[in-house]
Amino acid sequence: MRIGLAGVGLIGSFHAKTLRQLSGVDTLLIADVNAERARQVAGPLGAQALARVEDLFTAKLDGLVIAAATDAHPGLIIRAVEAGIPVFCEKPVAPTLGETLTVLKHVEKTQVPVQIGFQRRFDPGYIAAREAIQSGRLGWVHTLRACTLDEGPPPPEYVPTSGGIFRDCSIHDFDILRWVTGREIVSVYATGANRGDAYIRDAGDFDTAAVLLTFDDGTLAVVSATMYNTMGYDVRLEALGSKQSIAVGLDDRTPIRSVEPHVRYPGGTPYPGFIDRFGKAYERELAVFLDVAARRIETPCSAADGLAAFLVADACELSRREKRSVQMPEVRS
Ligand SMILES: NC(=O)c1ccc[n+]([C@@H]2O[C@H](COP(=O)([O-])OP(=O)(O)OC[C@H]3O[C@@H](n4cnc5c(N)ncnc54)[C@H](O)[C@@H]3O)[C@@H](O)[C@H]2O)c1
Structure with a gap:
């Protein structure tokens, strides 16, 4: 599968390592508003760094993992589901209730699978x-x-x-x-x-x-x-x-x-x-996301759970x- 990763700060760089190790991931494409950081994380992993975050949406992805700062979540989720790309997004869905509800509308309209990162x-x-x-x-x-x-x-x-x-x-x-x-x-x-x-x-x-x-x-x-x-x-x-x-x-x-x-x-x-504390749980949730993205299973942790x-x-x-x-x-x- 071709998996994109948006945001490689603290948790995103850990998710990058996990994704690289999952046998279902053939290609990992990494983007961050800090393009240098994307290159630094991608390089040692043999992943591909993209010059711009928007390049993720034309990269023919099978799934997008969003680990960017919380205020970037709503825009990235909406762009992905509108492009038909299944999403794993770190919690919370958005920083405000209004944005969370807007995201949910897009998810419901497009019916594209979304998994929220409640690793517990x-x-x-x-x-x-x-x-x-x-x-x-x-x-x-x-x-x-x-x-x-x-x-x-x-x-x-x-x-x-x-x-x-x-x-x-x-x-x-x-x-x-x-x-x-x-x-x-x-x-x-x-x-x-x-x-x-x-x-x-x-x-x-x-x-x-x-x-x-x-x-x-x-x-x-x-x-x-x-x-x-x-x-x-x-x-x-x-x-x-x-x-x-x-x-x-x-x-x-x-x-x-x-x-x-x-x-x-x-x-x-x-x-x-x-x-x-939760290393193994983060690995399991991303392995499950590959099944969600391939539409083999329903999301175990939906955007509606994120809203609740x-x-x-x-x-x-x-x-x-x-x-x-x-x-x-x-x-x-
Ligand atoms: N599930 C968990 O246990 C857990 C743990 C830590 C963080 N988180 C969540 O993960 C997210 C990131 O947290 P963090 O601690 O890694 O933060 P961080 O500040 O270390 O990293 C955020 C990264 O996002 C990048 N970024 C910002 N806007 C972007 C955009 N529009 N597109 C692409 N990249 C962008 C920044 O440049 C930075 O590299 C937050 O939403 C946080 O709530 C979840």
Whole structure:
């Protein structure tokens, strides 16, 4: 297959390596608004660097992977689906709700497959949690606790185009909570704080956030996020049930330490970042995208799923701004 890749920053350069290793990819064409960066990534991989991003749309691609900055997603997705090219796009679909809805209209009109990059759906721990929750083995799940604790803040230039901590970071938790439970979120209460670098506050964002969610069956969930978990990258989910409780992401490398005497667990080297923690899941999602692009399977993570998680993030923004609980129909309408 001829696969294009738009954007080779932090995650895009990792996706480039993965795509190069997938046996289904015969030709990999790489473009970035920073053409020099495209050349630097393509060269050692034996991939082809394109001089301009628009060259992707005349390159007879079988699929396009978009890992560009979030504000570039809507334009690239729309151009691709209008050209009939199946798309894998990193989360979120777009930085704003209006642009997300515009993208969805184009996707629905063209019926071209689109997969959104919620890689946790391909992680063995989350897959096992979904099975455990939906089989009823845990009894009824009274509480879910999810966290995404980044090892450090993104660079200053990333923050103004990211969409903010709820849409950029906690959106992963909102998606995976919907997916593991198979339920919808009905209300949201969110708050944020700034005790870290001033450039985050100056961009109107928060370095730390906490969210309380209620699901349509009454399950409660607590979601927490920070950009300052210097000990390591900590992404976990706990599902606490009336019969049994389980944890995803709790292993010897979890960046937390017990202060109980004689307890040495977890004691391993903490995960330094998202690529160590989710490397295999990123590889699986791109392997699956080749099947989606070849129209062998339906997308496992649609643009509509991207919208559903985005709406929860938008509700969090509203809740935080107005310091009140927000019912999801308010943002859906
Ligand atoms: N799924 C995940 O766990 C995960 C992890 C990290 C980032 N992301 C997402 O991936 C995207 C990129 O994040 P990053 O951390 O790699 O950012 P980054 O800033 O490191 O890289 C972004 C790259 O996009 C390029 N770019 C900007 N506009 C472009 C355009 N119109 N066409 C082509 N290239 C363009 C930039 O030059 C840069 O090389 C973001 O949307 C982010 O939310 C997802």
